Amino acid sequence: MHKKVAALLCLSLALAESPRSLAQAYQAKPKLAVILVIDQFRGDYLDRFRTSFTTPNGFNLFLKKGAYFNSCYYDYANLKTAPGHATIGTGSYTDGHGIGSNEWWDLSRSTDHPISSVEDERYRLTGTFDDLPVPPLPAVDPKAPRVGSSPFNLKATTIGDEVRLATNGESKLFGVSLKDRAAILPSGQTANAAFWIDQSTGRFVTSTYYMPQLPEWATKFNKGPRVAQAVKDAGLDDTTQFYAMVGRTPAANSYELAFAEALIDGEQLGQHPTTDVLTVSLSANDILGHQLGPDSDAEKEMVLALDRDLNTFFSDLDKKVGLANVLVAFTADHGVAPIVRESAKLGVQSASLDLEAFSDAINESLNKHFATTKKTKFFLSALELPNLALDPRAFEALHITEADAEAAVVDAIPAAIATVGPPPQPLNNPTTTPEGSRAYSETRIDAAPRLAFVRSRVDLAAGKIPDTEFGHLIQHSYTDHGGWYVTVFPTAYQMEYLNGIQTTHFSPWSYDRHVPLGFYGADIIPGYYRNKVAPVDIAATFAAILGVNAPSSSVGHILTQIIKDSK
Incomplete structure (x- = not known):
């Protein structure tokens, strides 16, 4: 009897000391890595609205179940959408990845308009007209070639690129956003595809840089009821300005996340022998924020609605892949100034x-x-x-x-x-209070x-x-x-x-540089962290967890304090 007890004790000690299963992209541990970016989501929002978050898998996935940093600041000055998304993906700044703005002048390519950060005249859009039942605006010739987009201007690899390189292309890599630059730049050069919307119809498109035509599941989504539902949820009867009108409402986030779910299903992400990577950039907050500012009631409503939409997205991901098999990072491409x-x-x-x-x-x-x-x-x-x-x-x-x-x-x-x-004139004149003080x-x-x-x-x-x-x-x-x-x-x-x-972002001041940073996954130590970090740390930390090279110009630090020991 004593020998049996001793044997069981030795076995239990051996199991207790055995190494924990090490995360490695090569063995699909985790099965899926997700980088979630919320456009123009300032770093104080989650603390400001924290008591109003009621869902388990919305923002609380990071605040209560994951690791959250409330002092995350970009270490560069040109806080715009394209540079921010490039920085998140590459783990470097403009002096490393080359993207300095959303667009710029290049007179060798055009003398009548600035060049978009992802514009590439060597390619054409696909999915814009051929697969869509809704016609384009009358001013647009359906047969005219449409200039495509690519990561041509990106001078560095992304964390997704490094996963693809490490696994000899076995891992899949996709990017999704309402904006082309926000879909293309964080996903990188080797992405299987990046998807964004046609601004008039709201249908998702891509570029021939990635594929000659939309995959069947994407065409099915475009022809399905989801576009009409988004228009209705935005309180509109119809629109030929989907991006501007629907895009500034919570319905746009719900619509984009629904497409991301269709992509996960259609491409079977998280079902492969190596780790797949998905970047999702939600644009609605930026479209609304420019118009109404960070302190409006509409901004709070947008954030709370997004909390519910994220809960739906991550709960569905739990059913399909299992949250225990998913590594997630959450941040923003920039903050925003208050209205003057x-x-x-x-x-x-x-x-x-x-x-x-x-x-x-x-x-x-x-x-x-x-x-x-x-x-x-x-x-x-x-x-x-x-x-x-x-x-x-x-x-x-x-x-x-x-x-x-x-x-x-x-x-x-x-x-x-x-x-x-x-x-020339102040908005309002000063008055004098009964106490005689100036107000x-x-x-x-x-x-x-x-x-x-x-x-x-x-x-x-x-x-x-x-x-x-x-x-x-x-x-x-x-x-x-x-x-x-x-x-x-x-x-x-x-x-x-x-x-x-009414307001914008572009500057080195803290309100533009301050963004949230959260992580969730089996290898993440939950907690609320107050030390100063930066979005460039995402790529470095993911690379360390997945066992791949950091992106080519990465300057971020590995956030070792949130990574579980492999022993």
Whole structure:
């Protein structure tokens, strides 16, 4: 009897000391890796709305069951959609992956419009017309070729690419979003496909870079009832502006997640001998946020509705693949500034910068400086902060080099910003309270625009940037895309005036850089973590867990504190 007890004791000790099953992409442990990105989802949202989350597998999947970091900040300055998604996938910043903005001028490719970060005229869209019962807008010729999209401009691999490379292509990799750049850039160069919507009809499309036509399951989804249901759920009778109208409502998130579920089923993700990878970027929050800002009631409703939609998505994933077999990371591509009048109401020196008036003032100064005989326009159209695009043709006609041209613009900026000034009238006048103190019924007078940083592209390329934390943010944002330009950052809580858009994101200030970061999976140690981290850490951490190379330009840290020991 004693021998049997001793044997059982030894067996139990051996089992207790045996190594835990090690996560490896090569053995499909986990079966599926998911990177969830919510466009324009600022880092304070989950703490702000936390008490209102009631579902087990929505945001609580990360807050209560997973590892959540509430101090996650990007370490670069050009906080826009395309750079953010490229950063998440590659684990590097613009100076590593090359994507500096959503679009930029490349006069060798087009002289009449900026080039999209994923535009690629070598390919065509597929699924736009041939497979769709709903006709395009009348102004669009159904037989005209439509320029496709690809990850051509992405200079680095993504974590999905590295999984595909490590498994000799056995693993599948897909990206989904309403936006082409948000589907393409985080998934990477080797993706089996990236899917996004045709903005008028809402049907999902892809590019011939990936495949000559949509797979059968995607065509079935497009022809099914889900588009009409999304339009109805958005409170519309019909629309030929799906992206703009449905896209700004919670119905868009539900619609996109339904497509992601159809993709998981159609491509049998999580059912292969190696780990599959899926990136999902939800765009609705960004479309609404630009219009109504981060502090609106509609924003809160959007977040709470998304909590319910995520609960449905992850609960269904649990049934199909098993959440124990899934590794998930959750973050955002950027934050957002409050609406100028809202921050001004509380006394923050907030301002709107009229870029048209600003560039006109610089043009006037340059014409005087170069003694031109006519009113030359030295900027390309569609100006956006932070990189103001110069027209090299205008300068070259005067035999002016890029360095001299950009230096002249930099010199002209201080006087130009002074001429713009604050809006001609405050939104509301000050009043006096019964106690005699000064109060403001709605907002204080808007401040005059001020600039925090100005630098030429030539100087940025030469590294002429302060060796400070702020300077490092700027250096990480450098790109050679965009031709001649001058980088301009106003001070915090100031932004360009955008017609019909009340707030935006593009800056090095904390409200644009602060995003959530959460992880869930069998290899993740649950907890609420307060140490400062960055979205570039996702790729490095996933690479460590999956046992693959980090992406080619990865600079992130492995978050070892959240990874379970293999012993």
